[in-house]
Structure formats: structure tokens, C-alpha cells
Amino acid sequence: MTTTVPANAATMRPLIVLLSTFTGLQLLRGTMSSDVIPSNCMRLTTFNYHYTPTYRLEALDSDKNSPGFTFRFSVQAQSDAHLKLSSTPDAQKSPVTIEIVLGAGANSFSAVRRKPKKTAVDLSNNTPLILSKTEMRSFTLILNGELLTVYANSSSLPILSYEDSSVVDMSYISFGAWNNVAVEWSFDCKDAEVPESPPLDPVLRLKRTYWSRYDPFNPPVLDNSTLTVDVSLSLIHVNLNAKDGIFTMRGKFEVEWRDQKLQWNPEEYGNIGVLNFKHRVIWMPEFELLDVPKSESTILEDRSVRLYHNGSAKWTSLGNVETWCDVDVSDWPADQHECHIHIGLRSHPDTIQLKFAQSPNMSTLETTGLEWEVISITSDENILIGSNETQTQSFKLHITMKRAQTPFMLVFFIPLFVSFGVLMSSYIIAPQHKCRLALVTSCIVVLNLLLIFEDVMLPALPQGTPRIMKITSCLLVMAVLQLVFHSFNAHLVNLSSPAPSMVKNMAKKSWMKYLHQGAHDTLFSEDITDQDFHQFDQADDCQTNLEGREVDMNKYHWALVSRALDMVTFLLSFFILPFLLSPM
Template sequence: MDIKIIISAVLLFSLESLSQDVKKEVNPHDCKMMFTYGYGYNKFFHISPSGSHDGGNITIRFLVRARSDAHLLLSSTPTPMDGEAVYEVVLGGGKNVFSDIRRLRLGSTKATAYTKDLLSPVELRGFWVHFDGKGILQVGKEGDDFPFLFWADPSPLDIRYFSFSTWTGVVGKWLYDCPIANDSETIEIVEAKPTTMTEKLRKYLLSNYNPYALPVLHEDHRLAVFMHLTFHHVNLDMKRSAFSIDGTVPMHWIDEKIHWKPEDYGGLTSLHITEHEVWIPEIVLYNAVGHGANILGHAGMTVTSEGAVMWSPSAHLEVWCNLNLDQWPNDIHTCELQLGLWSQTQFVELLLAENETVMEDEQRTGSEWEVIKLESETVISRTPWNQDVDADMLTSGTLTIRVTVRRQSQQQNIIFVVPLIVINVLMMLSFWMTSMNTGKFSIQCMCLVLLAIFTVTVGNALPAPAEHVPCLVLMYSWSMIAGLMSVLVTTIVINISRYAHASPPPTFICALITLPVTRIMLFLPQVKTEASKTYNQLEENFNVHESCADINTRTPTSTHLEIQQYWIILSSAVDHISSFIQFVFLVGILIKYN
């Protein structure tokens, strides 16, 4: 026999038995109440044996107020795991267009029905869900005998618990476990009548308001949404190349569907409402770290009698940023925030309110970054998810905000720059030790090792590789080269000073290093001519009257000592010149760094 005939027969039998139950209308007074926001089943209710749970038959009656996506979950356990078999009933899904039955949370649809405007954002509407224990699940409106949605499960579940939920950005008010009225009593599902001017105004504005429709009276009208950013905290994660902003995004626009005469409502010129009650722009961060949707937090809204809507939600914006590390750690970076709309891009224009994007004078939390410049422009481009589609209608205006930040912390300068200066000064001072003192060789080798250690430390502290090498890394690299040259010069100078020379330096060198100007500029000693002194005991205030050529007329001992003195003076000249070069090098890299 055809399986459809069997299911139809069983369903008709169930409907006959069910019709007696659904005639008992629910009384909304003295019901239990709960609110849900977003998707997630946080509280489960046990179905105890009662009139609503007769053997395998379960009937759950409830009232719900939501703009869309009311979810009811039927489960065998109080905490069903992901992937565990459950029954999930979705009422008013797809922006209040259809309803579904699923056998897994967010699973594939087992049964669906077109139910446009099934739910209401302003009034409670009643429903019933019946499960006969044999696999037939039925969903209907309160007061109707026949379901508008049903499904027969070939492998029925043992249902013991139920739970309520809505969807992202949707608030739901639920009434459940309501007393059952007598068969002869007729109770209408209504809420208390408005008693204040505010309640009357809310009823007037929101009763027939569709929060999914664009708030314009004519289809050819474009809606301008003005916004600006108020930063409370900015941060740049150098390792991830991610720039983040925490603050608020005040927005305002004109809702042509909201308008009233203040004199008709006690002089009320403004009304405070929640964000889900009227249309709001679905703003998306196109270059976000992550999906980029739902970037705005929750905040109340204010509407005026002229239709102006003002909304200031909190926001956490995190985007990828192309880093410029040339001047790290005194670095300046420019990052872009590309804001656009998820839908209705052809009818909504996102604009930055002129001169209203500000950085608060006092940040709520400490940050090492300071905003120094803000720029914005609107660019017509394709949405990121439609890059391959060739259609003009898929283009939209992207609000691009460029934020330039500068590091204001001096910690890196103290940690990395000061040791570099100290090491270079130490190498410079080592050249002023006596030319035959081997201690300066040890000092310069130690400085070279310290430079290598700090270079590795700087490399580990750097963020991800960038297009250009940071200036600080170049400073350490060139300092290591300068240190290597210092070791080489010191090695040559020590060997020249300690080696026994048979002849003096060339005549022009002797003449140059004995000139008074040279001696003053390089702080060189004078040649000592007394044979009683050893060549390393030099007197700086003795005048030289002889040239290198006159040394050959001296006695052998005197000649040998003076030859050594000329070589020692030459070594001192090389040391002092190297010291000056080291000083110029240090000043040069500091100027480049700053």
C-alpha cells in the first residue's frame, strides 16, 4: 500500500482526536512568561504527565510576540548536544515568510509551509504544537482545528522537554503553561489596552509597521543614513596585522513611515523604542577580521514626530591593516574601515556626518596608539560576495574611513635604542685607550657580541615580516658592521704599535702627524728625543725640530726609539680618527631614526 495513503489515514485519525483539544482556547492571563534574544536554547522545560501529556500525546500551547523566527525545540533530554536528534519548529522564518519542521537544530527541512506575516512584532499570537508519540508532529494556530504544518517521522523520538528561542537580532516574548478555559468559555487572545499616551502612540506607529521594509513611501526614494564614529579605544595588533576600534556609532536617518501630530498625543515629540521594532540598516564591515556581520551592539532608539530616527549602538570593528614598519617602533600606520550594507544597497546611501568623527579626549582604557588623522570617502564598488557577478545592480556605495594612528608609548625606545647608543659610545671610547693596550680589543669584541644579542632580540620582538626592513633593525645591522670594522682597525693598530720597525713611516706621513694643527685636532703626543726614556713614555709638551730624514744621523739607540714613537703616534692618529668616524656614524643613525 502506498505510504502516502497510510500517513494520510493516520493523520486524519490524529486530527479527529486533536480537534477536541484545540477547542479549549488558552487564557493568556496567569500564564508563565519569558523573553528570548538571539539564537540559543538556554532554558528547557520538562513535560510532566498532565492533561497536555496524555500517554504519548503531547500538546504544547503558547503565545509569542516577535517580528520573525520564533523557534520551538522538542527534545528527549534537557541538554541536547549538537547533532543530537530533536524536533525544531520554526515559525515565521525567512523574515516572517515561511515555517519549517526540522529533525536537527539548524538541520535540513522536513516540512515547510508558506506563512507570510504569521508573527507580529506588536501583538501576541497563539499557536499549538501536537505530537502523538507515533511520529506525527502538527503545528497550528490557536483557535484552528487543522494544522498549517505537519510531518510524520518514521522513527519517532521520545519527547520529554521543550525550549524556546528566536534568531539573531530578534526579541521574543513568550507566554506558556497557560490555564485552559472551559469548553463553553470563549477567551480572546488580547493584551491590555493602552492606557497612556506613550502606549497609544506606540500602538499607532508600530501596529502595522514592517521592520524589514525600507522606510520610504515611494519606491524611487533613496534613503540617506548619516553616521560618525566615536572612539573609546584603538589597538593595533602588530603580530596579526589587525587594527581594532571600540566605541559607538551614532546614526540618524529619516523614516517616512513614522510621523504623528504631537498635539494628538499629549504633546509627545519623541518616543523611545527598541532597535528591533523599526527598520535599521544592516551595516557590514567588508574588510573585517572574520565574517564582518553583526558588528553593532544593542542600544535603544529615539524617534521624533518628524520621522527622524537616532540610534547610537556600540561597536567593535576589527580589520586587516597593511603595516608600514620603516620607522618601527616610532611607527605611523594608516588602516581602512570599509563599511557597507548587507542588503538594499541600491536604495540606501551610507554617509559620514561631516566633522563629526572624533577621538575622545580621554580613552576609557589605556592604549599605546593615538589617532592623528581621519579621512573618509564614498566609493561605488561591488560587494565582496558578488565580485564575479557581472551586473550593475550589484554595485553599492562603500564608506571608506582611513584612520592614521601613531605609537605613543616610549617603551620600545628605552629598551632597544638606549642600549644601541651605549654600545656605540663604548666602542668609540675604546679608541682613546693607548694603542698597545689589548683591553680595548676585548671591549670591542664584547660590544660586538652585545649587538648580536640585541639584534636577535629586536628580530623576535618585530611583528610579521613587512615590505620594508625597520629602521631600528638597519641601525643594529650597520652597528654590527661598524663593530666588526672597529675590531679590524684595533687589530691593525695593536700590531703596528707592538711590532719593532726598522724604519719610520713615509716622510709625508711623519710630517703630517707632527704638524701642530694635526696634533691639536687629533690630540696626538709629541716625539720624545731623550734616549733615557722608553718609547711608550711620551711627553706631549716637547717641541719637535727634526724630520724623519734626520733620524738617520742619530745614534742607533736614539734612532730606534724615535722610529717606534712615530709608529705609535701614527697608531694613535688612526685610533682617534676611527673614534671620530664612530661618532659621526652614531649621530647619523640617530638622525635617520628620528
């Protein structure tokens, strides 16, 4: 049997295909089309990664006849529309929060993020172009028991489906965005008429115009030009821990540059000529301290910046710097050091040029009660370090400072001068007198304590031995030698054996009169006259009579030797010690 096809069937087939295609396009349009938002809806705008105060979900429930909560809302944004669910009005106090992100990753996927996390990987789903920056897109959030679902534009299948025991406790919702992203929200549409929202704020309109394609992580330059960053520094406080070799500095940094991508006419935006930012909304140079083992991401504390309509950006912040310093304490406590601070940028060395706008200001430096005095501070600019792939644009500060000597002179040098004077004055005391040994012993104790204190104050491994330690050590050696000589001289005075003939012959010389006086003082503590000296000169016996006193000539000769040794050691101490200390 043969089936006959009507003649008009062939002509109907293209029409059927055309109608099917049109119907599919209409369905697709119904899924992605924007909704007309009535004027009686709540509206708000979020900008940057901040959340609004929370709204109670029960008050926003669109379907009170169904179990759980049904929240319908509309969004207009280029990407990153954020919702946060919490169990308490203050989201920060909520034990668990659930963050829903629509159009994350440059409007390529959507995600659900639980804090604290239960799994290492968040729930996400590819949703390309789910949001639009030119039209509103509608969504529905449903919380039913432990299940959370999100539907886009009345679609039959959810774009996100998340199940967790904490969903039951979620009672509050807040709205947010991402850095440099503005998101418009519309929700809680009621039958009662609500006044329309006022015109868009000029600041928000300005941000939406210039920040929609702005990248705060790349230098704002056009046509591959160079961005000049001017830096000025006002010193507030400097200190050097010479024992550990650590230099610290606190100062006020003033940084200026021109953002070529953010320039507007104030008359077109409500006469707004200046914008203040607390967060990284625009590009800002990231300074790092180089040549140290550990460095924070930035050395500046405040991240506030002022942006003017001509693109000029000014950033003023206090900064703390701590770095190593090579310490040479050879001249301690009159030492002088030059410390170096190496500050640079870890990115874009070919685009950014660091420049010191003026010499560092030292008029603001603290000057009272400080251990160190700054002599000079200079800078080197445009230093490139590293390989071609990891080059760093940097500048280096050279700070020269010297120690305030007055307190150290009082603490260290006065005991040294007093000890030296006591050691020299001990020669006027008779060798056999106990006070002489007591003075020298006291000096030895003081010098030992001073040497220990100096060792505590100085670095563990200095580059050179400090001069003051050499002086203290030499005085200590001299005091010990004096103690030995004084003890030996005291022993000589008490000898009764005959002295060598050379001593006897020299004792008869006329120029030995002063030594005779010393020997006489040693034995009698009285002045010797010329007649007495003549009697000693003519005496050959072991005993002689002087003014009715019996004098043992052997002891007298040893007393002469003792006074001669005293004179020699005194001259050596007084003249040779300064000579030995001079090259130190």
C-alpha cells in the first residue's frame, strides 16, 4: 500500500522548524530576561566587601503558607552579589554563617560558603553571565528544614542546592558585594505603595562609572607610561640597640602619585572633588622592607588615602621600620654608626619610579632623653635589585648617628679617672703601711666590676674591642702589678740582711739625697737634714746613731731600694700607660 503525502507538507516543514526555534528563544529569553521591578519594593545598594545590617527572614517571607522561608529578590550587578545568613542579629556573633555568592569569579560561577567550614571545598556551580550590570535579574532563596536552594529567574531547577544542619537556625540575612563592585538589590515587594527611591547618590554614581573596570592591583597608567611615586619622610623617633645590632625608626611617610585612570569633572558629580578611602579601592604602592629575614607585607600602618578629581592621590601614614645595623663599638661610648634602610616594591619595576620629593625632615625628631643623636640622613633612589624576572624598584636611606656621651662619661670614665688617681697617689704612702695595699686592692675590685658592667652593656660579638675596655683592662693590669710591687717593697723594708755592695756604693752618691729622704720617711717619717745625710754617707757600720736613735744600716739600704723601685714604677705608670693607650 502506498502512502501519499500531501503536496503542502513539504512547504509546512520549514515553518514548523521556524516556529520551534522561535519558541525556544522565547523560553530562553524567559529564563534570562530582566524583571520589571515595581516601585513598592525595598531597594538598597552595596559596594565593596561589606555587609548591611541584618534583616529578619520571617518578615521577608514571600510565601507564608509554605514551610520554611521563601525569599524573592532581584539583583543588578556586573558580578559578585553576596548574601549572608546568620542565626543572630549580629552576624559576627553567629556560631555559623552561610554566605551565598552569585556571579563570583567575574560572573562565571555561584557558590555557598559555610563558616566555619565542614569540608575543604565549598559548594559551587558554573553559572556564566547569571548577573547583568544593565538590568535586574530575579532570584528565589528557599530555606526548608536543613535544605537551602536558590533558583534563578523562575527556573524549574535550582542553581544551588545545599544541605546542612545549620540551615534550620538561619533567621537573618544581610547583603554585600565585592571590592570595587556595586550591587543594586530589590526585595520585599508588597502590594502597598511605597515611595520610589531617591536619585542615585553622586558618590555611588561616580564609583559605578569609574570602578566598573578598574583594577586596584595594577598600576594606573595609560599607554605603557611610567608612574612616579613621590615619597617624603619626617622622622619621629630613632633608636639603635647596639647590643643586638637592631635599628628601629618611626616616621611619617607622605606618598603621592597620579592615578591616570581616575579623573573626573566635579560639576558632573555633585561638585565632589575629593574622595577618601579606608580600604584598597584604588591602587596603592606596597612598600616592603628589604634585606631582612622577615618582613611584613607593608611597613605602613594606615591604609587611608585621599583621591582628588585630577587623579592626584595622597597617602599619609605612620610607619615602623626595624632592620639590622652593622655595629662597630671600637669607640664606645663615643661610637658613631651608619645604618641603612632598604625599602622597595616587589612588583612592576618597569612601570613605577620611586622618588624622594625632598630630603628627609629631621625637625620633627624627638631630641630629649634619647641615647642617640642623628647627624645626617641621605637617600639613594631608583635602585634595581634582583634578576630580570624578580627585579625590585627600591630606595635606600642612610642614617648616621652618634651616641649621647654625657651619661656614659659619668658612669664609666669618672670611675676610671678616680681609680687612676688613687693608684698614683698610693706612692706617697710608706711601702709597709697597710693603707697602701688597701687602696690598690679597692681599685682592683672597682675595675673588675666596671669591666663586667662594660661586658654586659656591649654586644656579644663586637667587630672590635672597645677602647674603654682596653683602658679598663690596662688600669686593671697596672693595679695588679702595683699590688705585687707594693707587697715586694713592703717585704724589702723589713729585710735585715746586708744589702749588695752596689747598693751601698750608690747610697753614698750626692744625688741620692732624695732617696735618702724617702728612706728616712719610711723608717722615721721625719725630714732628713744635710748633716744627717753626711752621717749616713760616712757610716760603714751596721749600726749608726742619728739624734740619739739607733739605725740599722741594712734596713736603711733596703729602704733605699724600696723607694727606688717606687719611683721607677711611678714613672712607668704615669708616662708609659698613656703612651700604650694612645693608639687605642
